[in-house]
Amino acid sequence: MSKAKEATASSIILKYLKNQNRPYSSQDVFSNLQRDYGLGKSAVVKAMELLAQQGKIKEKIYGKQKIYFADQEQFPDVNDHELKNLDNQITELSTKVYNTQQNCRHLESELKDLTNSLTTKGC
Known part of the structure; x- marks a missing residue:
């Protein structure tokens, strides 16, 4: 995937997770965004892992499944x-x-x- 597409996918996913403010698996995000943005599953997984590595979203592992959610520190108390x-x-x-x-x-x-x-x- 090109850097431009990767950045676009990352920004779309980050905005989506911030707006929804609830946990999602990469499959859930893929299902919810595929129709509107045409993102592929591998692009979603890669973008979510990149966002988690950058600290923009949080990742929790439950067994074999990874759950991602917006970092709650960014929201005001x-x-x-x-x-x-x-x-x-x-x-x-x-x-x-x-x-x-x-x-x-x-x-x-x-x-x-x-x-x-x-x-x-x-x-």
Whole structure:
């Protein structure tokens, strides 16, 4: 593989692992990126091993399988106050979703009743 293709594959994989922020095997990365970028399996394996050697991603070995993930040191620490704010936002949004779903059910029921009711058509 040429250096340009190798660098491109490495940057695509690094960006993908950072965005997803979860562990993947090289097979998983290959499956997820093949359709969009047309990366070959050997290119993915080689790029992931290179990124791990460079310290840009971390590698763990479980038996015969290698798992790769983004280095967590690159992400900012989140304090308790920020987590509580996020939890509150999640609770508020969940309540809004629930209320909207209830309202939608009520309106659908009303529509069904009106659709099934007799009309007063003129003769």
